[in-house]
Amino acid sequence: MYDFAYHRPATVAEAVKLLAADPEAKVISGGMSLIPVLKQRLARPSALIDLGAIPDLVGIAVSATTVTIRGRTTHAAVAASAEVKRAIPALAELASHIGDPQVRNRGTIGGSIAHHDPTADYPAAVLALGATVHTSRRRIAADDFFTGLFATALEPDEIVTAVEFPIPEKAAYVKFPNPASRYAMVGVFVAKGPMGVRVAVTGAGAHGVFRHAAMEEALAKSWSPEALEGITTPAADLNNDIHASREYRAHLVGVMAKRAVAKAG
């Protein structure tokens, strides 16, 4: 990696100030996506602003209607949280299958959604549950947050401070892992609750996570795997790589979605 300056602010405000002052600076949270990029010299930030010393950014709060996970909470903490398991078991389970133990102990929800890797797991949960992303300056609805491949609505000097998930009636996530990386080759999160019936697909889309309107419509009429019978996913906008063609991904979206609905009960 190239040289960079290193800052370790104690508050979000301080972090934002540092970020605003230097357009070449980058926030580092768990480092699980950023460090590999730096090691391959594919990015050259002037400074890293480490969120690791900001106590306000860690923690999980569950109310009667929502689960709020602060931005620097690790995947391992979410996976192990008894409260999350009770309120949104699908979310805890999703977190428990991200990467390996080392990755789960470092990687964070804020980093995951800010990065918006098109094969990451969390974006599917955020979108399907209709979560609200809290940032250092505003609240962003999930539908407005993910704007494209590795792209989000975040401004350059904006930090994800928390993600607030409404507690659904039913929800499940089923992932077909890429055999090599174990990221999602196709992952489908289905949910039914205060935000309606929503289906989000990760891993498959050429532009990142997306909602599957045809499936949502069918499931809104009848919440059952059978309701998805015959619903196809247009392959044109899907990823195509050495592991899976567009057609295979489109097929897997259907299979994963049915399994997710069955799992959600």
Next chain:
Amino acid sequence: MGFEGIGASVRRREDLRFLSGRGTYTDDINRPNQTYAVILRSPHAHARIRAIDTTRARAAPGVLAVFTGADMAADKVGGLPCGWQVKNKDGSPMAEPPHPVLAVGKVRHVGDPVAVVIAETKAEARDAAERITIEWEVLPAAATIEAALQPGAPLVHDDVPGNVCYDWHLGDKAAVEAGFAKAHKVARLELVNNRLIPNAMEPRCAVGEYDPATGDYTLWTTSQNPHVIRLLMGAFVLNIPEHKLRVVAPDVGGGFGSKIYHYAEEAIVTWAAGKLKRPVKWTADRTESFMSDAHGRDHVTHAELALDEHGRFLALRVRTLANMGAYLSTFAPCVPTYLYATLLAGVYTTPAIYAEVKAVFTNTVPVDAYRGAGRPEATFLLERLVDIAALEMGMDRVEIRRRNFIPKDAFPYQTPVALQYDSGDYHRTLDEALQASGWHTFEQRRAEAARRGKLRGIGISTYIEACGIAPSAVVGSLGARAGLYEVANIRVNPTGSITVFTGTHSHGQGHETTFAQLIADRFGVPMSQVEIVHGDTAKVPFGMGTYGSRSLAVGGSAIVKASDKIIAKAKRIAAHLLEASVDDIEFKDGMFRVAGTDRAKSFAEVSLAAYVPHNYPIEELEPGLEETAFYDPKNFTFPAGCHICEVEIDPETGEVEVVNFTAVDDVGRVINPMIVEGQVQGGVAQGIGQALLETCVYDDAGQLLSGSMMDYTMPRADDLPDIRVGTAVTMCTHNPLGVKGCGEVGAIGAPPAVIGAVVDALRDWGVRHIDMPATPQKIWRIIEAGRQRRAAE
């Protein structure tokens, strides 16, 4: 101390060091005043270097030197040599184009080294490497065998027409034609043996040092055979006489063949250390490993098997195209020839075999031996073909094998492809594997799986391999430019402890345990009194290293020979001390005893007498107790066995789960059953990896698409079942231990059993063969095509 001799599952002594982080790997070695090398590699598969400008790099902070191919050429550095010459059908030698250490004029694969930057720190060297500017003329690439053989294909080497390295054959063509002429049925198969990237856990590393006071060079390197590296690099590349060059291969974290070869980086750091008069270290990162370690396999094959009306094999005809990559790696030419076509008889009595192998240069990383080397390719082809023959004949897969097995009373058995098998009992390994795997109750499990919506299949392979490499005169006549004996030096220390210097090298195999067990068994001393030393040319006599499952069969035999010499001399010393005739001295359980009496001397007493020769037959016997033996094997050894695999397929996604795996192997005498089990399991894991997961993919431009762990699927623990390992042994008849070898059998036997199981699971979907790896997508396509056919009917 419990029983530690031959047959005891002694825990591996080296593991405490490895598992507690106390190993000393090459990258752990840091020399005073050390510098760091970073190698600039070609981003192109094929390009001419119009100009290289290193000015800015040389001016960068911390940089000590920047060298290119021109600098090495000016210093008369030779190219990397090839250790095996294969001849064409007409007897002419193969094409052997030069392999410069740093590219000269042209690069031939992504990752081809172009320049080296040496700096005070690795980061500085890396920064500076980015400041080298190269003016490229990018050329069209020949990225695959097929592309390289197209008329008008780009030439990887301007003076190798058609990109053909050699066009070789083996066997009796006329006899094979006669066999096909009377065939009742012919089974045919086209297959690709997928290209693999070895990925030892420890990336390659090399540290070179030069002592200006003595003129001595030292190279620490991740090698399976330090003496071979010293010979090749000293004599052919850097022109350093052997007495001025020491090569040390300390703890090495896995090799699987990929650390046999003499690599450019070894020569670079050694040469640069001499230039700079400072130590130079290079350590590969994983990305470099992917594009610079020799790859494995990569065949395209067409095969036909002629059968009579009883399902007996009459003749086998094989045409193989083998990828050499861009340059000839050290042993590359022998892999698809003498380690491949010679195995095409398998365990069967096929009377006539003819194989043609064309080796092809491509704009890819060099391809060489990888765990099994040629034998997995032969076994996969043959076992898949036998399954297809069973289908053609409407015969049971087990029955067709039994009917063609070489019977156990037929040994020694001369195959039509040059090898003479010494021993084996193929019915027995088969029977035990059928029994252990529950082969005969499989249909119940298939039905049960079907109720769960899964397609379950079972596959079998009855393989043989040739290892214990190899009789020097034989391999010499086949083109090897080296002998393949092994050496052992046994030094009995004055108080009776024993140090064994072996020319083999352990990089995961557990020699420090197995060899110590041999010594404990032989000398009746506890293993704690035995030290195994390997991997240092300054300590060990000239030995050939570890590959081809040779260490115990060849290196162990040398230890036995040296032990015999020690015991013979010690008996003479004991006879003197006990005032008896040497013929009356018995040696047992560590005691020299006058037969039939209680007069005895311990091994330690005799050792001490040898080094403190006060009361000693000094007139007729030299003092000291140290012996060296070289052992040249009389033949290859021939492990064989039966692997049975069961899989379940999810028909909706195409995912395959290996649910059962049984291996029953004849590896000859077993010294340490636990280590054998571990070796077989590791090999099977790699075999399952090849069959289901791993594949190296280049695009048409020669860019490596599977260039990291994100895209290259290594098998993980959760991809593997609990592998059941058994042994059913016949002794090797020509080495003193009766051992055959166990390091590669897993990687050889497993792939056809796995693919056989996948094909069996898909039997209702009209498929006869699936190329490796059988990925979910491939399987889904087969099922999907079948569904569409059915829908259309």
